[in-house]
Amino acid sequence: MLSRLRHRAALLCAAIVLQGCATNSSLYDARNQFFSGQPQAALTTLETESISGRDRLLAHLDRGLIAHTAGDYEQSVLAFRAATDMLARLDFISVREQSASLVTNDWVSTYKGEYSERLWIHTFQMMNFLLLNRPDSAAVEARQALQVLDKHGDHLRKDVYTRALIAMSFEAAGKPDSAHIEYKKLFQEARLNSGVARRAWQNAKRLGREQDANDFKDLISGKARVGDRKGELVVFLQTGSIPHKTPGEIYIDASTYASFPIYPVIPRPNIKLAVNKDGENHHADVLTLQTVDVSRAALAARGKSIATKQILRVAAKKGIAHALAREDELLGALFSVAFLASEVADTRSWETLPAHVTLVQIPLSEGNHSVELQVREDSNFYNVVIPNVEIDSRRTTYRSLRIGSGAPRLVNPNNLPSASSTLRTP
Amino acid sequence: MNLSKLTLATPMRAAVIAVAVLATGCAATTRTLDPNEDTIHYDANYDFSDKKEIVASLTDSLMNTPLLNRESGKPIIVTYGIANETAEHINTGGISDDIRLSLIKAGEYRFVNRKQRDNVLAEADFQYAGFVPPEQRIIEGRQLGANYILSGTLRSIEKNQPRQWRLNKRKLVYYSLNLEMTNIQTGEVSWADNVEIARESSQPILGW
DSSP states (O other), X not given: OHHHHHHHHHHHHXXXXXXXXXXXXXXXXXXXXXXXXXXXXXXXXXXXXXXXXXXXXXXXXXXXXXXXXXXXXXXXXXXXXXXXXXXXXXXXXEHHHHHHHHHSOGGGSOOOOOHHHHHHHHHHHHHHHHHTTOHHHHHHHHHHHHHHHHHHXXXXXXXXXXXXXXXXXXXXXXXXXXXXXXXXXXXXXSOOOSSXXXXXXXXXXXXXXXXXXXXXXXXSOGGGOSOSOSEEEEEEEEESOOOOOEEEEEEEETTEEEEEEEOOOOOOOOEEEEEEETTEEEOOEEEEEEHHHHHHXXXXXXXXXXXXXXXXXXXXXXXXHHHHHHHOHHHHHHHHHHHHHTOXXXXXXOTTSOSEEEEEEEEEOSEEEEEEXXXXXXXXXXXXXXXXXXXBTTBOEEEEEEESTTSOOOSOOTTSTTOEEEEEOO | OOHHHHHXXXXXXXXXXXXXXXXXXXXXXXXXXXXXXXXXOSSSSOOHHHHHHHHHHHHHHHHTOSOSOOTTSSOEXXXXXXXXXXXXXXXXXXXXXXXXXXXXXXXXXXXXXXXXXXXXXXXXXXXXXXISOGGGSOOTTOOOOOSEEEEEEEEEEEEEOOSXXXXXXXXXXXXXXXXXXXXXXXXXXXXXXXXXXXXXXXXXXXXX
């Protein structure tokens, strides 16, 4: 009788230890395909292979980002919309999942995304809609992004890129008043002193807000004081890949430890950007965000709840193991080992994100241009030529591209017809 | 009665009944709804019954207004769409199309089709390119000139219950659609009206 009980207990222990604590294999395959330069294969994997409900959100996020990088903005819109719908459905605490995670780990829970990742769904949607020339839809996403910022703004304040994109989306949709509010927030809250000053100044001038216009004008760098722009190319430049979450561990005693996710501290790469237009050096306004800075702040915002849950989990596991040990010492020891082995930090995250997102705003006159971006990232030098840029003074022209070390090997995204990119190491 | 047979059969029957009950609960079903009946709202967001309410209210208002000039016949209207200023992806073209449909059916107004303007021009060019016999060609310069522009704005305000200990999350959404008719000759806003819809939804914080 006792041996049968031990046999069953051993099976239960194995189940606790073996339950999913690794990235879903289809997700892993799709990410590898993406980073090795096969975005279509990655999209097929994400659409056809089975991905557990726990990781479904990550599949939508990856599909949206991969489609965006490949230039398929319509598909990207659908994937991110699926992610938004899923988040709305998951907006409750699952008693079943929370109970299971108390005796195992957080990998058994459905991934709901960090606050930063929820915000970036709207960031990418704004870019998608601006690239698709649907400014009204971009403005809808801007309002949804503002709802996330209203809810979690304290932790997402560093995300100047999204705030600037919100303002640009309102501007594109013909809402200069709403854009003006966001530009003011950028300068007041985020202490941003360049990058979008010229835009903010021109928008304030258009609205007749002379005082604000003068404040913004003082922040414009010298070269940019070239009067009203006639036309403009905005490049959504994404470089590298965001660092992955890693497990951090705290030992409470020799047989007890708690594991939690952290973002590693990485050296900040030195990124320099130069723009050549028709073979000559040209001025551009640039605003850059290191994505991991926002991700780290968003993860820290969950720090208290992660710590509380860790304490409860350690107490629950200890309690069960002690209770079992009183009945059967071997059984108690078996469960202690299983509980210890199952203590794994949930390091799931949106791993296809870039390391940096940069808003490159290039004032151009009406007509057809060839624009060359020279990006220096530490010792690597990337040269990207964007030919056939058609500038219309009535609206902004947009392009999106991703380069840099750790970025997927995509040389010719669909949105850059016959664009060429070369990598040189000096 | 054979007792051993009874004890064996009882759990078997119970299992069959349980499976049958579960299978009934899991079956996919579809039913047709009457769009004219009151509809259950699954959440606080905009849905098709809101569109119906908005269209019915604004069409009534437009039909009964004495503010539009009808001296030279039925007013001719061109629609410039309804701007979506909400945080939802709402196809406001559906609202303006339905209002136009109701007004055309009522026979009080005439409409020019702005969306088809390029196609109309292309068709006219085609007819005058030598492919169509002269007697079958349309006569140029006979298009209707609109008297009024119909345009509007849909706005929303969303309020969430502040963070506190509670079992349900409440959300209040307020929608407002403003519609206006602008006299093209004078630039005057000759008619304007609005519809407001406010709805509260409650969602449990805990679930299985």
